[in-house]
Amino acid sequence: MSAVRKPSYLTDGIAQIGACSLFLLRILAAVPRSLRHFRETVRQIWFVGAMSLTIIMTCGLFVGMVLGLQLYYVLSIFGGTAALGTVVSLSLYRELGPVVTALLFAGRAGTSITAEIGLMRATDQISAMEMMAVDPLAYVVAPRFIAGLIAMPLLACVFNALGIFGAHLVGVSWLGLDNGTFWSNMTSSVDVWKDVVNGVWKSVAFGAICTLIATFQGYTTAPTSEGVAYATTRTVVFSSIATLALDFVMTAFLM
Amino acid sequence: MNEEQRAPIADDVLIRVRGLSTVLNGKTIFDKVDLDIPRGKITAVMGPSGTGKTTLMRHITGQLAPDAGEIFVDGQNVVRLDRAQLFALREKVGYLFQNSALLTDFSVFENVAFPLRQHLSLPEVVLRNLVLTKLQAVGLRGAADLMPHELSGGMMRRVALARAIVRDPMLIIYDEPFVGLDPIALNQILKLIRTLNETLGITSILVAHELAAISRVADSIFLIAGGKIAAHGKPAELERGETPWTKQFFSGEADGPVPFQYPAPDYAAQLGLTGARA
Amino acid sequence: MAQRQSFQIGTGLFILLGFTALAYLATQTTSVANFSQGESYSLKARFTNVGQLKLRAPVKIAGVRVGSVDKVVLEPDKLDALVTLSIDKRYSQIPDDSAAAIFTSGLLGDQYVALQPGGSPDMFKNGDEVILTQSSVQLEELIGKYLVGGGDSAKSAGDKATGTDKPAKP
Numbered sequence: 001m002s003a004v005r006k007p008s009y010l011t012d013g014i015a016q017i018g019a020c021s022l023f024l025l026r027i028l029a030a031v032p033r034s035l036r037h038f039r040e041t042v043r044q045i046w047f048v049g050a051m052s053l054t055i056i057m058t059c060g061l062f063v064g065m066v067l068g069l070q071l072y073y074v075l076s077i078f079g080g081t082a083a084l085g086t087v088v089s090l091s092l093y094r095e096l097g098p099v100v101t102a103l104l105f106a107g108r109a110g111t112s113i114t115a116e117i118g119l120m121r122a123t124d125q126i127s128a129m130e131m132m133a134v135d136p137l138a139y140v141v142a143p144r145f146i147a148g149l150i151a152m153p154l155l156a157c158v159f160n161a162l163g164i165f166g167a168h169l170v171g172v173s174w175l176g177l178d179n180g181t182f183w184s185n186m187t188s189s190v191d192v193w194k195d196v197v198n199g200v201w202k203s204v205a206f207g208a209i210c211t212l213i214a215t216f217q218g219y220t221t222a223p224t225s226e227g228v229a230y231a232t233t234r235t236v237v238f239s240s241i242a243t244l245a246l247d248f249v250m251t252a253f254l255m
Numbered sequence: 256m257n258e259e260q261r262a263p264i265a266d267d268v269l270i271r272v273r274g275l276s277t278v279l280n281g282k283t284i285f286d287k288v289d290l291d292i293p294r295g296k297i298t299a300v301m302g303p304s305g306t307g308k309t310t311l312m313r314h315i316t317g318q319l320a321p322d323a324g325e326i327f328v329d330g331q332n333v334v335r336l337d338r339a340q341l342f343a344l345r346e347k348v349g350y351l352f353q354n355s356a357l358l359t360d361f362s363v364f365e366n367v368a369f370p371l372r373q374h375l376s377l378p379e380v381v382l383r384n385l386v387l388t389k390l391q392a393v394g395l396r397g398a399a400d401l402m403p404h405e406l407s408g409g410m411m412r413r414v415a416l417a418r419a420i421v422r423d424p425m426l427i428i429y430d431e432p433f434v435g436l437d438p439i440a441l442n443q444i445l446k447l448i449r450t451l452n453e454t455l456g457i458t459s460i461l462v463a464h465e466l467a468a469i470s471r472v473a474d475s476i477f478l479i480a481g482g483k484i485a486a487h488g489k490p491a492e493l494e495r496g497e498t499p500w501t502k503q504f505f506s507g508e509a510d511g512p513v514p515f516q517y518p519a520p521d522y523a524a525q526l527g528l529t530g531a532r533a
Numbered sequence: 534m535a536q537r538q539s540f541q542i543g544t545g546l547f548i549l550l551g552f553t554a555l556a557y558l559a560t561q562t563t564s565v566a567n568f569s570q571g572e573s574y575s576l577k578a579r580f581t582n583v584g585q586l587k588l589r590a591p592v593k594i595a596g597v598r599v600g601s602v603d604k605v606v607l608e609p610d611k612l613d614a615l616v617t618l619s620i621d622k623r624y625s626q627i628p629d630d631s632a633a634a635i636f637t638s639g640l641l642g643d644q645y646v647a648l649q650p651g652g653s654p655d656m657f658k659n660g661d662e663v664i665l666t667q668s669s670v671q672l673e674e675l676i677g678k679y680l681v682g683g684g685d686s687a688k689s690a691g692d693k694a695t696g697t698d699k700p701a702k703p
Binding site: 039042043045046049050053082083085086089093150151153154155157158160161164183184185186187188189190191192195196197200 | 540541543544546547548550551552554555557558559560561562563564565587589590591598638643645
């Protein structure tokens, strides 16, 4: 039993990864059953997706503006400011869009998923569902998982669009770069499959890993206020690490 | 239903537990416990805190598998049921949680409607009438549109009760229904338990330690202590009981078979007194 | 009920917004945007070196985009690159002695094909070949020649920059 076993960070970590993977299998098995709760899935897309729009749009705009400023400065050293649109769009589509969206998502939606499921666990709502013969995996966890899968790529696209807008604002409206140069350089070097679609795949994967971690932490939390607090922190920490690690692996494969 | 899982049980026994043994976190909770819960009666399960009353309920509803033993509920061995069969059985059981466990995102009406929406696809009119009927039974028809956080503890428990009975179960388990209630709310719950049992003939299991309240409704009482059934009988019999367990429990003595002191190393040794002497 | 309706509408709007953003990114900021040209005709041009010229790179006359690079293949017998240019039908009045050159936009920008109009009264027709071509200038080649060869290579680099590169070979 857990009380008897000597705790060790290494074995605990491996056990967590194992339990998390098993949890993923259980979620996937519950997905067909969760289709009955379609309305709940829609509600969760609203909560994790639409409610995250404000932060995603604001951050997207500012990240784009910062990229515009910084890259304009760097490119002007080489006399290559014409490539500003290209460099901004490529860095957004391939890296910053999916990654920053995932990090913001973990902070905004991941924590709320963990806290919500954790409190449902702490207040016996999960047990009550089981007693009412409702599978909490199909009713509570799977809809949030699906919602994360759907919402994350859409949020990343909105983030990218606002980022491009921000870079355009800084580069063209402020620093006086030619509008035609900005767009034509971008359109001639950005590839829809290699850059845009690969970025979307990345954010689908990040959506899966972030919601998996958030629901797992919430579902397995100790049913106390301290337990929920720890679980919420762990969600942000683990989601961020997992996102960046997965980003490296996916970049290596998708390049 | 699998015929082999059916045991020859008299019709008047709804739940039959045989040889139940459970060890949780190294602590023996149950040691070969046998008990029968009769159909259509109110049975109270009492015992000092931490003796596993709630654990027993979790065994009966299949939320927790025992280490050994068999539990027959309505002829089915809960221990051997798979998830689908267990869910089918649970649809016939209402469970009232200690902290009500209402779904906080839903209104009172939707909370009560939840089991119906999940398992049956009733026309909205029928569902509405059914839910309102149950809310009327617990006296909260007027609170249908409130959210759970707007209710008092007693009202929340009554909503949870309406939710537990909305599918007309054969068995209701009340887990600590009286904790934290004022005398008025307590009497309301008590009245509801009795009414449900009398009018609908629902078998009820009452987990509690409020002796006065229990003796007013329960048909029989099981006293669980030290992993065993310490006593069993009608409320009046147990109050006159002569065993050390019943004596301590029913007269509420601070010390007895249930020790006041949590098991601890020798007092003097821990204070360093014996060490100083040696 | 009303509450349930409202978040369903909100979710629908969110999904629409997301897909609009995706569609915008995919069609307006990528090379897909360059496909939107209408009728076109093709020209061929041979280069000894196309450098970093990519498919769908722009073809420009006087800096204005008139078409794109359609195909780049190696001619097995002559061992030079045959580039097929797709020119918009609107720009059908290009003299058939015009020259094609591969330039780089800026120092680090992408490469494109520039057509320098000639003076011939006859115009290019579909499938014609551009005779006068100038290959992409390889930065490292230039630098290497200046470093190693001194004046002689400076001369050949000068050739590259002025005339067609075929007679530049010694």
